[in-house]
Amino acid sequence: MPEPPVYPHLLAPITIGGLRLRNRVLMGSMHTGLEEAAGGHARLAAFYAERARGGVGLIVTGGLSPNDQGVHWDGMRSFDSEQEAQRHRVIPAAVHAEGGAIVLQLLHCGRYAHHARGVAPSALRSPVSPATPRAMTEDDIEQTLGDYARAARLACLAGYDGVELMASEGYLIHQFLTLRANRREDRWGGDAAGRMRFAVECIARVRAAMGPGPLLVFRLSVLDLVEDGSTWEEIAALARAAEAAGASLINAGIGWHESRVPTIAALVPRAAFATVARRLRGVVALPLATSNRINDPAVAEALLARGDADLVSMARPLLADAAFVTKAAQGRADEINTCIACNQACIDESFQGRLTSCMVNPRACRETEWPSQAARRSRRVAVVGAGPAGLASAVTAAEQGHRVTLYEASDRIGGQFRLAQRIPGKEEFAQTLRYFERRLQRLGVELRLGRSASAPELARAHDHVVLATGVRPRPHGWGAAPSGRVLGYVEAIEQPQRVGRRVAIVGAGGIGFDVAELLTDPAHGADPGQGAGSEASGDVVRSRFLATWGIELDGQTRGGLVAPRPETPPREVWLLQRKPEPPGRGLGKTTGWIRRAVLARRGVRLLSGVSYEGVDEAGLHLMVQGVRRCLEVDTVVFCGGQEPVSDLEGPLRALGCPVTTVGGARAATELDAVRAIREGTEAALELA
Ligand code: NAP
Ligand code: SF4
Numbered sequence: 252m253p254e255p256p257v258y259p260h261l262l263a264p265i266t267i268g269g270l271r272l273r274n275r276v277l278m279g280s281m282h283t284g285l286e287e288a289a290g291g292h293a294r295l296a297a298f299y300a301e302r303a304r305g306g307v308g309l310i311v312t313g314g315l316s317p318n319d320q321g322v323h324w325d326g327m328r329s330f331d332s333e334q335e336a337q338r339h340r341v342i343p344a345a346v347h348a349e350g351g352a353i354v355l356q357l358l359h360c361g362r363y364a365h366h367a368r369g370v371a372p373s374a375l376r377s378p379v380s381p382a383t384p385r386a387m388t389e390d391d392i393e394q395t396l397g398d399y400a401r402a403a404r405l406a407c408l409a410g411y412d413g414v415e416l417m418a419s420e421g422y423l424i425h426q427f428l429t430l431r432a433n434r435r436e437d438r439w440g441g442d443a444a445g446r447m448r449f450a451v452e453c454i455a456r457v458r459a460a461m462g463p464g465p466l467l468v469f470r471l472s473v474l475d476l477v478e479d480g481s482t483w484e485e486i487a488a489l490a491r492a493a494e495a496a497g498a499s500l501i502n503a504g505i506g507w508h509e510s511r512v513p514t515i516a517a518l519v520p521r522a523a524f525a526t527v528a529r530r531l532r533g534v535v536a537l538p539l540a541t542s543n544r545i546n547d548p549a550v551a552e553a554l555l556a557r558g559d560a561d562l563v564s565m566a567r568p569l570l571a572d573a574a575f576v577t578k579a580a581q582g583r584a585d586e587i588n589t590c591i592a593c594n595q596a597c598i599d600e601s602f603q604g605r606l607t608s609c610m611v612n613p614r615a616c617r618e619t620e621w622p623s624q625a626a627r628r629s630r631r632v633a634v635v636g637a638g639p640a641g642l643a644s645a646v647t648a649a650e651q652g653h654r655v656t657l658y659e660a661s662d663r664i665g666g667q668f669r670l671a672q673r674i675p676g677k678e679e680f681a682q683t684l685r686y687f688e689r690r691l692q693r694l695g696v697e698l699r700l701g702r703s704a705s706a707p708e709l710a711r712a713h714d715h716v717v718l719a720t721g722v723r724p725r726p727h728g729w730g731a732a733p734s735g736r737v738l739g740y741v742e743a744i745e746q747p748q749r750v751g752r753r754v755a756i757v758g759a760g761g762i763g764f765d766v767a768e769l770l771t772d773p774a775h776g777a778d779p780g781q782g783a784g785s786e787a788s789g790d791v792v793r794s795r796f797l798a799t800w801g802i803e804l805d806g807q808t809r810g811g812l813v814a815p816r817p818e819t820p821p822r823e824v825w826l827l828q829r830k831p832e833p834p835g836r837g838l839g840k841t842t843g844w845i846r847r848a849v850l851a852r853r854g855v856r857l858l859s860g861v862s863y864e865g866v867d868e869a870g871l872h873l874m875v876q877g878v879r880r881c882l883e884v885d886t887v888v889f890c891g892g893q894e895p896v897s898d899l900e901g902p903l904r905a906l907g908c909p910v911t912t913v914g915g916a917r918a919a920t921e922l923d924a925v926r927a928i929r930e931g932t933e934a935a936l937e938l939a
Pocket of ligand 1: 921922
């Protein structure tokens with residue numbers, strides 16, 4: 252038996268200020284939406300306590316503004332009164348009871364405000380904001396610094412172990428630091444020393460308000476990835492000044508929300524930016540935390556062992572699996588439910604003012620609604636279909652104590668995720684299948700592959716059937732086409748070598764974009780697992796990512812930007828849709844722009860308002876805005892959506908068998924993996 256892996260650097264305690272942390276895992280700040288929800292304080296306490304129980308060393312809460320001007324949206328809570336501090340007391344108390352530590356993040360969003368009260372160093376609207384902020388007066392600045400100090404004192408009163416000051420990702424303190432957002436000519440702007448003044452003053456006043464004991468984490472941007480961002484010399488000078496003013500720990504941030512370079516999306520290779528924090532070694536003596544796309548204990552261990560940082564900040568990975576640290580410590584890393592960096596249930600939701608959760612762990616932020624408890628009565632449950640919905644249902648039902656049989660007609664589990672993991676930049680989807688496979692084994696779920704169960708058989712042997720039979724691609728309906736000229740998306744993704752050099756993709760939904768990215772990827776065809784997350788090709792993938800997005804990590808340029816390296820796509824592609832609007836409207840809020848940028852860089856031509864007339868030897872015949880055209884393509888790939896597969900539902904009901912139909916089998920439109928996994932999980936919980 253091989254020894255289970257251990258993570259000696261990751262799991263080593265560290266003392267910062269007077270506070271001993273049990274390991275090097277820092278849970279990074281994420282606004283969950285529970286902050287504004289009814290009963291939010293108790294729900295936040297349950298949410299963070301579960302992460303502390305799972306072994307996290309230090310938790311940083313979601314950002315809270317020290318005053319009302321600094322909130323993102325109207326209706327968001329700020330942290331600015333004794334009453335609010337009292338309501339917070341349950342949160343640090345719950346975390347401390349589980350042996351963890353927790354600091355409250357103070358975040359004033361400045362010009363990122365989505366309301367009319369927004370203020371900023373200068374009246375400059377950000378490209379991602381709806382309104383131009385008002386330039387702060389001297390009085391506003393004094394008032395705001397005072398608000399930070401008061402909020403820090405209140406955080407200590409509430410029982411937090413200190414605060415984190417958010418000075419990265421383009422928020423107010425960061426705005427003061429850079430020419431990009433600060434054009435002031437008074438002592439709060441001008442040269443680098445003037446632009447730094449607000450940040451340093453803020454640290455000093457917060458330290459004075461809290462006293463010497465509590466932690467003061469300073470979230471400092473070490474790479475701005477915007478034009479007119481900071482130089483390395485300015486970043487180093489700020490780190491030194493932060494140390495002198497009373498910071499306890501530097502938590503390295505990457506980029507602004509308005510950066511046109513991806514920093515946390517799935518196509519960012521794991522730990523792509525982790526080395527940048529290391530450049531502060533020798534500049535300051537403070538401990539350093541590094542972050543961004545670190546979702547695996549082995550990756551975290553390696554970068555700590557190399558000396559890139561003293562702590563590793565992970566936010567989304569701890570949404571995906573609250574027990575990440577415990578599983579790593581027990582040598583059960585293969586049971587970690589890995590964050591696949593999709594953003595679909597977390598940041599995309601948060602940016603729209605909705606409650607955050609997690610695609611692969613829908614229980615995240617529903618800890619009080621879905622408590623972990625066994626079912627009152629163990630039932631015999633059949634789950635039919637081992638795609639994401641069926642896998643979630645089978646695992647959850649088995650966790651509840653039911654006896655579960657999972658039927659899958661094909662010879663492997665995974666369903667649509669098997670296709671997704673073949674798309675460049677979505678290799679992490681393979682991790683979800685590894686997780687489910689391992690959980691099925693551990694929970695003793697009986698897996699019957701290659702079996703199309705009949706309704707009588709299912710009804711006879713089970714008390715309840717969860718039907719998760721998924722979807723089938725919608726047929727194109729154009730009648731006969733020359734052999735091999737029209738392919739479905741399944742064939743195009745599984746066998747891209749069958750696709751010619753000139754391609755029309757019909758349907759510009761999520762799958763149409765996926766297929767366009769795959770077919771134009773210069774390195775397409777790599778095996779699943781050989782991309783962003785793979786160790787074997789990690790350096791190559793990282794260098795390619797940095798070069799194609801124009802990123803330099805050595806501090807040579809202001810903001811860390813250089814000219815992107817052009818890509819040579821292997822195919823000429825048209826991506827078509829019937830709707831008149833620009834393609835890609837329905838893509839994720841935080842990832843849609845990246846996907847459009849990738850296709851634009853590769854010269855993919857997008858056509859909207861198209862009607863299709865058929866395919867022959869000449870190509871694809873269509874009408875665009877009343878004009879007849881023929882796209883002379885070798886291959887047409889049909890990505891026109893799906894139909895549900897629920898053939899068993901009627902016969903099962905006729906036999907009187909209780910059935911719950913979930914995911915694509917229930918409704919194929921508006922389907923995504925978030926809904927599929929959530930519905931599968933809910934169906935299992937309702938059996939209790
Ligand atoms: P989809 O989003 O429904 O897109 C299919 C598109 O095909 C439609 O938008 C429609 O646009 C077009 N279409 C429908 N019927 C057609 C017909 N008979 N002839 C020609 N065109 C037709 O479906 P999908 O792309 O297959 O994706 C399935 C689900 O998975 C979606 O919910 C999607 O969000 C999700 N998904 C998400 C991602 C992601 O990265 N977030 C990736 C893959 C899949 P027009 O009628 O305007 O042409
Ligand atoms: Fe990670 Fe996606 Fe879950 Fe967000 S929704 S935590 S990105 S797996």
